[in-house]
Amino acid sequence: MMRVSTSARGGKGPTSAGRCASVILALVLSATAALPAWADVSRPNIDALVRYFDTIVFGAEIDPALASKELAKWDQPLKISLQGQPTPSHRAFVVAHAKTLANLTGLPVNVQPPGDKSGNVKIVFVPRSTMARLKIPGASPQMVSRLAAPGGCYFIAYKKPPKRIIQAVIVVNVEREEDRINHCLLEELIQSSGLPNDSNDMRPSLFSDYDHLLKPSRTDTILIKTLYDPRMKAGLSRHDALKAAKAIIAEFDAKLP
Numbered sequence: 001m002m003r004v005s006t007s008a009r010g011g012k013g014p015t016s017a018g019r020c021a022s023v024i025l026a027l028v029l030s031a032t033a034a035l036p037a038w039a040d041v042s043r044p045n046i047d048a049l050v051r052y053f054d055t056i057v058f059g060a061e062i063d064p065a066l067a068s069k070e071l072a073k074w075d076q077p078l079k080i081s082l083q084g085q086p087t088p089s090h091r092a093f094v095v096a097h098a099k100t101l102a103n104l105t106g107l108p109v110n111v112q113p114p115g116d117k118s119g120n121v122k123i124v125f126v127p128r129s130t131m132a133r134l135k136i137p138g139a140s141p142q143m144v145s146r147l148a149a150p151g152g153c154y155f156i157a158y159k160k161p162p163k164r165i166i167q168a169v170i171v172v173n174v175e176r177e178e179d180r181i182n183h184c185l186l187e188e189l190i191q192s193s194g195l196p197n198d199s200n201d202m203r204p205s206l207f208s209d210y211d212h213l214l215k216p217s218r219t220d221t222i223l224i225k226t227l228y229d230p231r232m233k234a235g236l237s238r239h240d241a242l243k244a245a246k247a248i249i250a251e252f253d254a255k256l257p
Contacts, residue, residue: 005072005157005165005196010150010209044202044219049249050242052202053223058238059197071236073194073227074165077108080189081119084126085174090181094123097186104221105193105228120167121192123185125174136169152176153184155192163235168192183212190216194227222252 058068095111102109112119131148139156147154157168170188172181187206204211206220226248
């Protein structure tokens with residue numbers, strides 16, 4: 001059975017349709033809460049980082065029954081194709097973020113030439129009015145409409161078997177401000193790589209509804225590098241993944257400035 005992970009991002013700020021976790025041909029959208037009290041914790045302790053890893057990789061805010069049961073990630077080169085109405089600046093954004101993703105995951109990540117639609121990651125740039133009307137394999141019209149509602153960007157990632165991400169589609173509102181498009185591209189490329197959930201527990205972070213970063217924070221870097229560490233085997237149960245993650249996170253925390 002093919003699984004589908006989804007995520008959506010709003011326009012000016014957080015909306016009632018936030019990002020969401022892995023589901024089976026269904027959609028989980030994060031509910032908006034009041035802005036929590038928080039501190040800019042640039043160096044959280046190891047246990048806090050493990051909890052954050054758990055939330056981002058395995059969490060499902062609305063229905064715990066839809067949470068991922070095993071670790072999933074890419075195990076093949078990513079080939080990104082741009083479709084719809086991308087501008088030269090949009091391509092430049094994607095090229096820069098592809099380098100970031102390659103450095104963090106250790107996987108080859110390449111942007112296909114203009115007009116090449118053969119990528120396993122397809123980024124579709126369309127006007128907002130079109131976002132809800134796209135026909136995306138494995139996604140019902142209701143799912144696509146709900147993902148498109150915030151008006152920013154969204155992704156759908158495909159896993160077969162559940163531990164292996166094989167494709168992703170990212171849809172971007174081409175009418176947004178350039179800096180928001182830039183942020184959205186980075187966020188969705190990272191989230192469609194096996195970190196689909198969102199949380200405001202640690203900030204600044206790509207996974208927070210309230211931040212619009214153009215590069216991963218230190219905490220984000222630790223999470224992504226941990227997921228793609230060779231010792232973090234795809235298919236691990238949540239229990240075994242978190243047990244392995246603690247030691248790996250501790251190593252990266254010690255190495256990173």
